[in-house]
Amino acid sequence: MIRSLLVIFTLFLFSCTEQEPPPPVVETQALFNGTDLTGWYADVPDMDTDSTLASPFFVRGGFLVSAGEPRGHLITEAEYQDYRLEAEYRFPGEPGNAGVLIHASTHRALYDMFPKSIEVQMMHENAGDFWVIVEDIEVPDMVARRGPEEEWGITEGTARRILNLTDDSEHPLGEWNTMVIETLSNTVRVWVNGDLVNDGFNATVEQGKIALQAEGSEVEFRKVELTPIEALSAVD
Numbered sequence: 001m002i003r004s005l006l007v008i009f010t011l012f013l014f015s016c017t018e019q020e021p022p023p024p025v026v027e028t029q030a031l032f033n034g035t036d037l038t039g040w041y042a043d044v045p046d047m048d049t050d051s052t053l054a055s056p057f058f059v060r061g062g063f064l065v066s067a068g069e070p071r072g073h074l075i076t077e078a079e080y081q082d083y084r085l086e087a088e089y090r091f092p093g094e095p096g097n098a099g100v101l102i103h104a105s106t107h108r109a110l111y112d113m114f115p116k117s118i119e120v121q122m123m124h125e126n127a128g129d130f131w132v133i134v135e136d137i138e139v140p141d142m143v144a145r146r147g148p149e150e151e152w153g154i155t156e157g158t159a160r161r162i163l164n165l166t167d168d169s170e171h172p173l174g175e176w177n178t179m180v181i182e183t184l185s186n187t188v189r190v191w192v193n194g195d196l197v198n199d200g201f202n203a204t205v206e207q208g209k210i211a212l213q214a215e216g217s218e219v220e221f222r223k224v225e226l227t228p229i230e231a232l233s234a235v236d
Contacts, residue, residue, distance in 0.1 A: 044072030081207030095124035096217020103208035128164030128197030
């Protein structure tokens with residue numbers, strides 16, 4: 001009897017050790033907490049020389065606001081890689097310009113303003129364009145979407161814009177848009193309101209900070225969330 005119980009107990013232990021471990025819990029992190037700008041800092045060049053200027057970044061009514069002027073960037077204190085970033089944003093007034101910069105590093109690397117990075121454009125009717133900022137990335141149909149190869153570059157005066165795949169994915173002005181950016185290794189994939197708008201590869205950078213722009217127009221964010229990923233979402 002005792003021997004039988006020992007055999008059963010041994011088999012039970014063996015079966016437990018052979019089972020696959022449970023998958024790790026993937027936690028989504030709210031980069032904007034809805035209350036203040038904890039975890040972010042501003043880099044606004046004009047504020048270096050004019051102490052009367054107020055930061056263009058603040059919280060109003062539970063929204064993260066970029067007032068557009070003075071121009072600059074709101075940058076995460078932490079660096080990230082291999083993630084899915086989801087941002088919900090809108091232009092509450094006039095149509096305008098803004099962007100999300102990923103893999104940001106050196107401050108003011110371009111035009112004494114933009115940090116070294118890859119920008120995902122939010123400009124009204126151009127959401128999803130890539131702008132390369134002292135970094136680079138490739139897409140299919142590069143000549144059609146970036147222009148003649150001899151004009152390409154990553155610094156001032158060169159062809160840094162890579163057109164998105166569709167300009168009709170944004171909601172009407174004043175309504176909320178959802179932008180999803182996935183980056184894994186040296187790839188970057190972007191959706192706007194569920195439409196795939198860019199799919200880049202061979203990026204020259206794979207990690208860094210995340211920045212939101214103040215670039216002339218007021219834009220509101222009601223969600224900025226990041227989830228670690230191990231694979232990109234499928235595309236049709």
